Amino acid sequence: MPTDTIKPAELHESVRRRLAEQEIRYTNGRRAVVTTMVRLGGPESAAELHRRMSNIPLSSLYRSLTVLDGAGVLEKHHDVDGLARFELAEWLTGHHHHLVCLDCGMVEDVELGDEAEATLDRLAARLAEDAGYEVAGHNLEVEGVCGSCQQ
């Protein structure tokens, strides 16, 4: 898990700076969201986050998530059921891909080795250029059945 390697204090400082650039305050509520995201590590739904931070009202939580997403601190994805899931942005955690369990819906972060990543990068770039796109990024989603769902 990429987030293992990040010290919370440094991360909060990075986030604070990022927000400051955009003149957005790093309030307690927002800090709490980031802290919880670090603790959980993977992409989590608003409902799950709320379960861990029941003191923060849902509406405020959603707003914090929106603000942090807009500021590039969080990234918003949607799982198989369309539920929104948030995770710390890649500039905080490192570039990674997703393993999705088709059975339980869990999403796991995985990193590719450098060589593999470079290959993928090249593939994506070629693909985009051929279609007249200006490349911004890529994400490989691998679908399968996770260990605990297999037996």
Added chain:
Amino acid sequence: MPTDTIKPAELHESVRRRLAEQEIRYTNGRRAVVTTMVRLGGPESAAELHRRMSNIPLSSLYRSLTVLDGAGVLEKHHDVDGLARFELAEWLTGHHHHLVCLDCGMVEDVELGDEAEATLDRLAARLAEDAGYEVAGHNLEVEGVCGSCQQ
């Protein structure tokens, strides 16, 4: 666009068989959905489909989409906003990947060359196995800005 190469008549026949295997009728409403999907080619939302088929009530459209998805004729994805988008399943159109425009949200189907696809396949398989997953498939999503959104 992969779907260019498929004759509607054959495709309908394939779909009919697929549904028949599961004792599901290929009704007019369902056929209309498939026809519209072929015409549009890419992943489309229920709302967009409804715009093209305003004679079919939304509730019926949703049901048809659910049935066709369940039967494996359509595949359901979720776009950046969490909106569900449907497209013809890969066994009908061929395996492909997605180019997403970060600006207008449009999703385009793209095919990778055989060698590239094989490489990606290997990557995905290794990745999944290392994590104890039983691989089922993969999808590469390349994000960028499309031609018309660039200027």
Added chain:
DNA sequence: TCAGTATTGAGAATCACAATCACTTGATTG
């Protein structure tokens, strides 16, 4: 400290989508 702006909390509103239910259609059987 004061004014002005950003943020929050509580609740209502919205939106995509699923479920219900009475009615229709269409396949099957005699």
Added chain:
DNA sequence: CAATCAAGTGATTGTGATTCTCAATACTGA
């Protein structure tokens, strides 16, 4: 060909996630 009966449809209502509104509050800079 008509009777039968399950599958499908349309209209409507329900639901759950997310967003909006607005009054109350907290910051920030002068």
